[in-house]
Amino acid sequence: MAARWFRTARLIVGCMVLALVGAGPAVAQPTNGDAVNDRVPMPGSTPQWARPDLKAGRVSPGSQRRVLVALSLRNRAEAQQRAIEVSTPGSPRYRHFLTAEQFVDRFGPDQHTVDRVRTWLQEAGLHVEGVSANRHLVTATGRVEQLERAFGTGLARYRYGKDVLVAPESPVRIPADLRGEVSAVLGLDDSHRLIRSRLVRSPQQTTQGPEGSGGAEEDCAEYWAQHNNTAVPQKYPEGRQSNVLCGYTANQLRAIYGLGQEATGAGRTIGITGECTLATAESDTNRWSRRMGLPPLRPGQYREVLQPGAAADAPECRGSGWGVEQALDIQSVRAMAPDADIVYYGGAPESGSVFEALNTAIAQNETPVISNSWGEDEPEVPTDVRTQFADMVTQAANQGQSILFSSGDSGDNSGPSAFGFAAPDFPAESPMVTAVGGTSVGLDAQNRVEFTTGWENSADQLQDGQWAPIQSADGDFIGGAGGGVSPNYSMPIYQRGVVSTRYARGQRAVPDISALANNFTGMRIGFTQAPHGFVLEPVGGTSLASPLIAGLLADRMQVHGVQRMGFLNPWIYRSYRSPGLADVTHHDAGVWTSRMHLADRTLVTGSYLVDFDSKPQSLQSMPGWDPVTGVGTPTRTFVYGY
Template sequence: MRSHPVRRALITIGATALVVPFIASTGASASPGDRVALSGTTPSWATPAAVAGAPASSDQVSFTVSLPLRNAAGAEQLAAQVSDPKSASYQSYLTPAQFNTRFAPTDASVARVKSFLSGQGITVTKVADGNRWVSASGTVANVNKAFGTVLKTYSWQGRKLRAPSTAVSVPSSVAPDVAQVTGLDDSALLRKPLSASVPDNGGMPTAHAGKPSATPPPVGECSTYWGQHTQTVPKAYGKTEFPTYICGYSPAQLQGAYGVTDAIRAGQDGRGVTVAIIDAYGSPTMQSDANQYAANFGQPAFKSGQYSETLFQPFNLQDECQGEAAWNGEETLDVEAVHSLAPGAKIHYFGAQNCDTGIDDALNYVVQHHSADIVSNSYGNAGEELPAAEIQLEHSIFVQAAIEGMGMYFSSGDDGDDVTVGDTTKAEADYPASDSMVTAVGGTSLGIDKHNNYQFETGWGIDHDVINYATTPASYSSPVPGPFLYGAGGGTSYVFTQPAYQRGTVPGSLSKKNGKTPMRVVPDVGAIADPYTGFAIGQTVGGEFGLGSIGGTSLACPVFAGIQALASTGRHHSIGFANPLLYSLPSALYRDVTPPKSPIAVTTPTASSLNTFDHDSSLATARGYDNVTGRGSPRGLPFLLAERLL
């Protein structure tokens, strides 16, 4: 999602001594009329000054009532133990049935919640697997009465969004059975795919309009490897020749750069491992596109049974979620990136009904059915300005995934600290990447030479300076390097305290950036994300298959998930929640992404702009851990072997 300003103190109960890194609460507090208020059910953008009206009392509202896990603190403790290589319980995972027997809400609790809702004239539509929540719908009038609030419409960043105007409450008789109520506000509709493309690919940008004075150079070519082609631009950094951006790296190039070519040839190719990919909706040509793409680049197509799909249809909320077309490129990228890095792994694609509660349904389905060993998620919201109710719900799913030995991987974001692009008011990490029970994948700009060898990596952060040919001589529109365009998300959480695995690795200057209490810092690792050093994808659009180039941390996430599939090949147990293992590995197994000794920049084939690397809003690469690339990028075969042996 995007467009969420900072929310302070979403939830207020501290961690236990053992480490419950999420500042968790069931949100119960007494309210008048023998009711119990639920904290975190009103987003901070729902202010009196932003009220734009109210939905009609007869409008239908769909929502969920989530039920608390039994012994939630015990579940947090177990998740930490089974994921920690130093624990005697390491990799002693539970099956979904075992988890539910021990921690899931009871049938009796579900019955009480259903009875309460029905008594308010609200229709129960579904009970989620594992009794995790009850889905329901009712009129605005019935919802207002049932939950002791008034739904209103608010203006927020050019959109009209619904939200409760006061905290949601429930009768004390049912309060022990209710963890939170989600879906009454529209925050989740701001969830977005995290892919990015070159903004001036091919033509002259708007700033070039009008009668030119200077003559642009002849149109050149994009490069298939770093430095293959150059273009002439106004002088910057002491020179006038700069490489053109990458047309889109091939699978073989990424395999070579990340040092996994020999492992794949030797059979450590992800066989026996299943990677789930979750997005909203589903491209109808996903598998055929992936196979055609593989053929174009001399890579193996999917074997029979190697690719599968679960689509939660009918798809809905398309206007609110930017439509299927906006997600189809993301889905195609995710599938082709994982298959390119782990050609032997099974891929199971899950297409949610929408970008709202449909994502939660898909996440819960994957966990309740243990559908995969690794789950790649290339979506998120800008910042942590998600109601605490939604964060609590998703966090509990991630806890269950860890206990089952499933690794959840999330893109760290594409807008840096979110402030420069106007998404938030203060620098913060994005959720769900900031959750302490997921692996957040940050982004890099990657140089690969003509022999498919790793050449360099910087942090993905682009300053974009448009070249103005209306002057003589041509000039830059802003002082070089120009304004921030986009870059990897990262930063310090306001919601999650510092997990044990980050202690001793993350500098205090980052973990205590927001106060005296050390907090979770994002990301954990980094991989290729920069569209200017992007990845080639193949997709059918308008009935025709074509190749293009794309980037974003939604590239970094499936690339790293693919590498983790390689590391999981032949492992007796799945890696599971990877962070405790990733932070325990020696630093020599990572390429430490540090600031370049001299500026690195690219231009376009039309010489329309200069784009300088490693300038990521207020985030910065540094020696050791940093908030752009985490511990760094994986160092090929040594990295794979170290994870495989533990």
């Protein structure tokens, strides 16, 4: 197991400061001969996977790379304290939000700092592309030899599993007069290649064309237990075993959360971030809407803000798989809030551009809720990346933006297809975002909820007429909501008294709230996929849960006449055990399927029974806060009441 970064992020109300303190690697001299006296190293600027024993050679000096130089907030401690105060019910500053312009004037990097960074990069021969509206990111491109000169380190290739990734050989070195004013340099290493969407596709076959009958293979159930294969052993009582579902429709999803026709999210705007864009996203959503009985998108109701290289025809975007994620995010928001406007912020699959997309959403400040269905598939996220991320979400909280992150789909991440040890995902583990976990829901023919339990799936295979746990690299685990205890952040004050100190041991616990995620129930979405054309397919994962919560927030804001709710966690934990949140506990239930994906996404066929919330690793739902569903899942009262 590789060594982990241990750092703390303390959230304190009263003397409320979010301290971001980290241990960095030993100082190393640059390898390219640029050992000038006016340079200082940036601790925490090299990824832990870039070990000397894994080095596979140097990077071609003439190859091009794009980097993002992140600038630190001014008066960071004050900005972080204010972020908590405006987000905490009962605080004199509660919901006294700043505009983007007010935040930048008060806390953003000043123009003098931007000019000095621009001069430094240009003198090294780099082309400065631009500066973000909030002055947080300065983007530049150049040849590797120029980047090595600018940042005082060599770039090398390192073996990472089956891949080869680029990273600095030693800590980045910056001009001494910029110490404390540059928080990170994104794009020098290939950490961005480890960012994945949190979508889990159902193993069921897709249905082609506008006249397809459902969304999956013929033996799937349109609602819980509509079909149940009685030719296989019945492990669960009557009504608790079903064939795999075809994916819930928009109407069924609204029934799960008790939404009436008047809850539409009208007048509210939801932001979504991801990588690349699907060329047919809008037309696919309109085709899906017709199938779901929803009106088409109004002109201008959906729009895109794309970073350079994020276009659908960009070379690195072709076949990236992010298009299905985009379709899921848009359509799940529409299911919950069909009249809400949607803005998709797309980053390119390079240089941390998905962080750039999120920063754009925050800097523009047009979307009071931003759903993010992605995360790092690497536990050792460099400290500088965490620091610059904290600056971004601190701005969002001050502006009243709610930042949601999917908690992940690999359970506690202890399986070999994930981290190999128990730890939650980043950025979901950040105490300044709302981590959205996952549930499994059985909805009957009358649109009544039969049960809600956690999403932690295991699988049995039919052998000699009996069910036996499957044997794979991850044991019988085949997917579940991410959760657990962060080694990187201390327990925020809003979790105290709700999350068991015996469980969390004084650390940040994940997730905070939850919604439908189980891919064996899932949601039926529509998208264009070669060579089939337009298809309907059931999809799940916490990639579904996060935008569902976003849509419910739009409904709540509409119903209550509120424009922004801000950083949600202090309010969510104040709402613990209130009628607006249903406590999710374990229920025995399962589905039969003839097709199944293992935890590593390998498709297998046969006769399988998928057990819900069966604790295949260390996670399971339970009374009170739990590491699968957080404090619970929204009820009708979440939108209409309290």
